[in-house]
Amino acid sequence: MKIEQTYKLGKYIVYPHEFAIQFENNEKQSLQPKWVEVLNYLVEHHPRIIPREELIEKIWKGNSYVGEKSLTNVIWNLRNSFKHDGESQQIIETIRKAGYRLLVEPVTVEHERSDFTECALPKKNKPSAYAFLIKLSSLLMFIFSICWLYIANNKQVKHASVETITSDPGEELYVSVSPNGRFIVYRMTDQNDIANLYLKDLQQPDVQPRQLTFDKAKERHSVWSNDGNYLFYARQDSRKKFCDYIQLDIKSMFEKIVATCPLKSRHNYLDISPDDKTLAFHSEDIDSEESGIYLLDLTSSNAKPVRFSCATGCKFKDRDMAFSPDGKSLAVTRRFNKYSEDIYIIDIATKETQRITEGIEDVRGLSWHSDNVHLVYGDRKSGIRTGYWLNTKTKEKKLLNVDGFSFPVFNRVDNSLFYQKRLRKYQIKSLSLDQAIASSPEPILLSNFSQRQPDYSSISKQIAYVSNETGVYEIWLSNKHGKERIQLTDFGVNISFPRWSHNGKKLVFLAPFEDEEGLKVYTIDVATKQIMKVNSPFNDHNRPTWSINDDAIISAVSTENETDLHLISIDTGEVKRLTFNGGRFGVMTDKNKLIYSRKKGGLWQQILSSSQTESPARALISRKNMKEKYFWGTTDKGIYYRAAVSNGQQINFFDYASEKSRPLAKFPSKTFSYTSPLIVVPEDNKLLFAVTDYEQSDIKKLQHPLFN
Known part of the structure; x- marks a missing residue:
């Protein structure tokens, strides 16, 4: 089609020569x-599908510096622009690692007295009656065949x-x-958090x-041996600082440690080969950059x-x-960043790898069907858990329509599927x-959706937070009472950790990013x-905050040898390292002072200098008294934080003047989300979280009928 002509996309008319768009018979709106x-x-x-590089080359003449910033x-x-009265039509699709694609077929339109008509197709000769009867007969035979196949395929379930x-x-x-389908093993966590x-x-x-099991450690994932004699499972104890994979003899109840698991991991995955000779599990070692999958030969005692x-x-x-x-x-889940994880099939002998899914956010368990072709997996997207039936050959998937679906496992006897139903809302x-x-x-905001990661600006008098009301986490704003809510972004992907600038005009x-791994930093003018x-x-970047002048971003990033807080100039991208002992989250309280937490806990103060060299950092709150990285907030007089206590959860206040902490309030366990920031509303003397x-x-x- 000729681009200088007016064209229609769904219910919208685009006038390229006028730089305008029109929804049906409404007024035209200007476009840049x-x-x-x-x-x-x-x-x-x-x-x-148009790659980003191609758009930058054609529209911005190859100026990647300007194009990268402008295209998003x-x-x-x-x-x-394709929204009208709250109703939106998805016109442009983002294809991760590939580019963009127009979802709606464009139609050239002609103008007559300000109305429009779609271009007509060439007229065809009227078919004869005989030809019509032939087509009708064929159609009826086709419908009959489809109905017969449907009935035949739905006799079982x-x-x-x-x-x-x-x-x-x-x-x-x-x-x-269990292999005979008679028993199940599961972890139960009681109200005292004993698992x-x-x-x-x-x-x-x-x-x-x-x-x-009878201990104060946390037992996690488990798998039966195929002969039914053993149960393998993970046992993790953060207080005693150990994490082991255990082989349990079901009859004698004798336990044997067979491998170690990551102490900090919340999921310790494992599986056993069909011949019971190999145990696969998630672990780590000092020579590898990340945790990963390991194989253990169970036939050798010295393996x-x-x-x-x-x-x-x-x-x-x-x-x-x-x-x-x-x-x-092996079907393997491979994570690229917090919001990107997909499933791969890897040949164990050759390591030949095939990617079979695209665009999963967080895989929550997977299990093979006995046909060796299909598998079922759980997917958590924007806090919503669903299940899918996946053909590993064709990559076709079907939604199971089961709420709260996580960590499935097939019963090999009858192909029924066990899973955990878990619904969570923030x-x-x-x-x-x-x-x-x-x-x-x-509660500040009452909704059937999840709202997370609040931040408050005393200048704009607004709360910024993320909500999954649109299906992904976007940034929303409200006043400090939770009223006058508006959606700020429509990014189409999960946004996280919005933070107000000191002047209350922008958020970071x-x-x-579409074609890159890791989480990137963005700013938005409200x-x-x-x-x-x-x-x-x-x-990749961790939770960002602003410099005191709002001209740079502070974020923990990993380099070849360390992970620490760095200052990144918004205009130039120039970088300065701020901490030298594993800083993870920091807030500038004035132009020369940074308060920050470390991966291992505790709260520290760094006096900033103009050089890149290390300056001494001073501990304000010890790791013994504060194990949090993010649940703390600063004021002019001190710091509110969640204290490390044996029972329940406790809020303390650290006073800058006396350099001492005092308890403020104690609450039951699980009152606060461990990932939430702690935000201070100074004029109302309130905390948000x-x-x-x-x-x-x-x-x-x-x-399910799919499983038969």
């Missing part, structure tokens, strides 16, 4: 020339059914099924489950774990794994500090909604 250039190029090459902003503004297997108080997680393994006899559902995953220069981390039923392949709450007796946190945040990508030389609301977590059994 660059927006039209980009849109025209996508239209001209529909339906091809143009795409964002174009998507906003006509519809999906879900059965509740456990409903005890607490959380039942990480189910595994142990339990065995349930499915043939005697009224009999109480049998407790298998040592062998790393299966890439060790150095990988740009990803292998996490979960599942042996194929024929034992020749809320933003406030805590008043004026009352003599500590009150309970009160993290988001994945008034104009203009987004700019910070020209940082680093591939996110809390996690859990629904009962139970083990379910799914029978």
Whole structure:
């Protein structure tokens, strides 16, 4: 089609020569020339996927410095242009690591007295009656065949059914099924946060489950040996600083340590080969940059774990794994950043690797079907957990339509599927500090969706936070009472950790970049909604804050030899290292002072100098008294933080003048989300933070026609 002509995209008409767009018969809205250039190029090459580099070359004449910053902003503004009265039409699709694609076929329109008509197709001769009868007969035969096939294929299971297997108080997680299908093992965490393994006899559902472990450590994922004699599982104790994989003899209850697991990991994945000769598990070693998958030969008593995953220069981390039923392949989940993880099939003998999914955010377990072709996996996207049936040959996937779906495992006897149903929602709450007796946190925002990562500006009098109301986490704004809510961004991907500038005019945040790994830093002008990508030389970034003059960003980044806080100029990308002892999150309280936390806990003060050399840092709060990296907030007089206590959760205040801490309030365990920031509203003497609301977590059994 000729781009100088007016064209239609869905319900919208685009006038390239006028730089305007019109929704049906409403008034025309102006578009920036660059927006039209980009849109025209996508239209001209529909339906091809256009790489970012090609757009920069054609629209910005190869000026990658300007184009990189501008293209993301143009795409964002174009998507906003295809909105009317809150109704949006998805016109442009972002293809991760590939580029952009126009989703709607463009149609040239002709103008007659300000109305429009679509260009007509050439007229065809009227078909004869005989030809019509032939076509009708063929159609009826086709419909009959489809109906017959549908009936034939649905004789076994006509519809999906879900059965509740456990409903005890607490959380039942990480189910595994015995080879004969009679028993399941799962972890149950009670109200005192004690986690142990339990065995349930499915043939005697009224009999109480049998407790298998009796300790104060946390047992995690487990897997049965295929002969049914052993159970392998992970045991982690952060207080005693150990994490081991255990082999448990089911009959004698004798335990044997077979390998170690990462102490800091919240998931310790493992699986066993169909011949019971090899144990695969998630672990780490001093010679590898990231944790990964290891294989252990169970036939040799002297065998040592062998790393299966890439060790150095990988740009990803292998996490979960599942042996194929024929034992020749491993299905592996490979994480690239916080919001990007996909499934790969790896030939165990040759290491030949095939990617079979695109665009998964967080894989929550996977299990092979006995046909050696399909697998089921859980996907958590923007806090919502769903399950999929995936053909590993064609890469076709089907939604299972099961809420809260996580960590599936097939029963090999009848191809039923066990999984854990776990629903989680985040809320933003406030805590008043004026009352003599500590009150309970009160919700600021009431919604059926999750709201997380709040920040407050005393200048704009607004709360910025992320919410998954649109299906992904976008930035929203409200006043300090949770009213006058507006959606600020429409990025189409998960945004995290918005932070106000000191002048209350901009926000900095993290988001994945289409064709790169890691989380990148962006700023947005709240008034104009203009987004700019910070020209940082680093591939990945941690939670960002602002310099005292709002001209640079502070973020923890990893270099070849260390991970520390760095200052990154917004205009030039110039970098200065600020901390030298593992800083993870920092806030500038004046132009010469940085308060920051470390990976191992504690709170520190760094006096900033003009040089790149190390200057002494001073501990304000010891690691013994504060184990948090992010749950703290500063004021002119001191620091609010969550203290390390043995029971429950406690808020303390550290006074700058006296350099002493005092307790303010104590709360039950799990009152606060461990990932939430702690934000101070100084004029109201309140604290803001996110809390996690859990629904009962139970083990379910799914029978589905796809599995037969």
